[in-house]
Amino acid sequence: MKSLRSLISWSAFILMAGLIVFSALVYAASEILLHRFVDGRLLVLAGTLAEFVEQYPESFEQIGKDTAPTNELTQSTMEPHVLPDVTHALRVFSTDGSLLWRSPHATVQRPLPPHVLEQVRLKTILFETLDAADGTPARHLFLFLVGKNHKQYILQAEASLLHYKETLNGLVFLLTLGSGATLILAWVGSLWLAKKVMAPIEALCAGAETMSEADLEKRLAMDSPYREFRRLTQAVNAVLDRFQRSSEVQRNFCEIAAHEMKTPLTILQGNLEVALMKARTAEEYREVLLNNLQQVDRLIALTRPLLTLAKFTSSKPPVNLVPLALEPLIQEIVDELTLLADDHQITLTFKSQPVPSVLGDAQWIKQALINLLDNALRYTPSGGAVSVRLQAIGSEVAMSVEDTGHGIEPENIPHLFERFYRTDWARAKDSAGTGLGLPIVKEIMDAHGGSISVKSEVNKGSVFTLRLPTLAQQAAPA
Numbered sequence: 124m125k126s127l128r129s130l131i132s133w134s135a136f137i138l139m140a141g142l143i144v145f146s147a148l149v150y151a152a153s154e155i156l157l158h159r160f161v162d163g164r165l166l167v168l169a170g171t172l173a174e175f176v177e178q179y180p181e182s183f184e185q186i187g188k189d190t191a192p193t194n195e196l197t198q199s200t201m202e203p204h205v206l207p208d209v210t211h212a213l214r215v216f217s218t219d220g221s222l223l224w225r226s227p228h229a230t231v232q233r234p235l236p237p238h239v240l241e242q243v244r245l246k247t248i249l250f251e252t253l254d255a256a257d258g259t260p261a262r263h264l265f266l267f268l269v270g271k272n273h274k275q276y277i278l279q280a281e282a283s284l285l286h287y288k289e290t291l292n293g294l295v296f297l298l299t300l301g302s303g304a305t306l307i308l309a310w311v312g313s314l315w316l317a318k319k320v321m322a323p324i325e326a327l328c329a330g331a332e333t334m335s336e337a338d339l340e341k342r343l344a345m346d347s348p349y350r351e352f353r354r355l356t357q358a359v360n361a362v363l364d365r366f367q368r369s370s371e372v373q374r375n376f377c378e379i380a381a382h383e384m385k386t387p388l389t390i391l392q393g394n395l396e397v398a399l400m401k402a403r404t405a406e407e408y409r410e411v412l413l414n415n416l417q418q419v420d421r422l423i424a425l426t427r428p429l430l431t432l433a434k435f436t437s438s439k440p441p442v443n444l445v446p447l448a449l450e451p452l453i454q455e456i457v458d459e460l461t462l463l464a465d466d467h468q469i470t471l472t473f474k475s476q477p478v479p480s481v482l483g484d485a486q487w488i489k490q491a492l493i494n495l496l497d498n499a500l501r502y503t504p505s506g507g508a509v510s511v512r513l514q515a516i517g518s519e520v521a522m523s524v525e526d527t528g529h530g531i532e533p534e535n536i537p538h539l540f541e542r543f544y545r546t547d548w549a550r551a552k553d554s555a556g557t558g559l560g561l562p563i564v565k566e567i568m569d570a571h572g573g574s575i576s577v578k579s580e581v582n583k584g585s586v587f588t589l590r591l592p593t594l595a596q597q598a599a600p601a
Contacts, residue, residue: 143302146299157287158287161282165262165282169279169280176270177270180274211282211283212230212280213225218240218277220237235277235279244267247266248264252284260284261281262287331343342363343363380543387419394418395411428563432566435563435566442567449481452485453473468506469506472509473512474513475512481520482591482592484571487570490563491564491589492511492589494563494564495524499524499526499587500526508527509526521589522588523587526585530579530581531581532548542558543557544558568589575590
């Protein structure tokens with residue numbers, strides 16, 4: 124498994140490779156530029172000499188080979204300020220390769236070899252790099268020239284490459300020194316950076332590794348001046364907050380579920396123990412069985428919503444979202460519950476406005492509405508009314524269930540969607556309730572990206588509203 128320290132080390136190696144490539148490119152570019160500069164200077168010197176040869180060709184046949192024709196040529200070709208510390212030499216040869224003239228600082232050179240003569244005639248200008256007698260590399264330029272009276276000459280301009288080599292060697296030294304210093308600084312800096320980065324992370328890991336379930340209330344602390352580390356600490360603490368709340372909800376859920384199941388199980392056990400204490404008549408056994416059957420029904424009624432909640436609290440809620448028209452779905456539910464409302468002498472109505480489609484699961488949307496309508500019919504007295512309203516509100520579709528029942532006390536409203544929570548009035552009215560209907564409705568709406576809200580007033584009734592985003596709103600890009 125890779126570590127952050129190895130990543131920082133690799134970055135240093137990558138920097139080293141980059142510096143090597145950069146140094147090689149700088150060296151190659153500098154060598155080419157210096158080469159071109161030397162060749163350009165030689166070409167200028169040869170051109171100056173060519174102009175003089177064309178103007179005074181007779182001078183090279185009358186003067187000695189070791190003297191300069193005029194001071195003008197010597198001054199024009201031996202200017203020291205052009206390229207300091209570089210020795211230049213000029214020579215004039217005949218077409219047979221014999222030396223006609225050389226500058227004062229030029230060494231005596233044997234006649235030109237035949238291959239040079241042939242190449243100069245073919246190319247007119249020839250550049251060659253040769254070693255001098257003392258082993259110093261030198262750059263040579265041979266220029267073929269036709270003077271007055273069709274007299275032919277070969278001009279040679281020579282420049283020592285000693286300064287050229289020294290310049291490149293100095294460049295190599297500077298590049299090596301600069302790259303080495305940069306690599307040392309980068310390596311030391313990477314070690315320092317790794318230490319600065321890893322120290323708070325290791326402290327955070329050590330704190331997290333020593334935490335147990337009993338330490339869920341504790342939070343990690345990181346004393347770092349960098350906002351990224353503070354943000355990391357805040358994110359970890361936020362995860363711990365959610366984990367603590369989830370753990371508390373799960374523990375409370377298990378405790379309440381066990382408590383709710385304990386009562387019917389205790390009754391079952393008591394009935395069976397009493398029935399076995401002595402012989403009973405068939406009618407007595409039948410009464411015991413009926414009583415136990417009621418407790419079994421109560422357990423089943425409690426188990427079903429528990430299984431439903433377990434499905435929705437998993438990582439993938441069991442919903443299949445498809446385009447859904449709500450009006451026919453609600454109308455079907457109202458038609459099914461009209462008989463139940465008539466039995467309780469309650470008026471059940473449905474009011475609808477044209478609304479757009481939504482993305483939803485018909486089965487679970489139906490379940491949420493049935494839970495709300497079941498509560499409304501159960502807690503609305505005879506002669507009351509329950510109405511369902513469907514309307515569009517902005518970019519959402521709202522489904523409201525309104526009743527004229529007892530209403531809910533203000534202090535109880537914030538707890539309505541907690542599991543197993545029931546108001547005192549609801550417990551007195553209906554002891555068979557489980558307190559899981561509204562939590563299931565909330566889970567269903569959360570899985571659909573919707574919401575549920577409630578407004579209630581004691582002795583006037585309650586309004587529960589389900590909101591779902593429209594199909595166009597869900598399809599719009601974020």
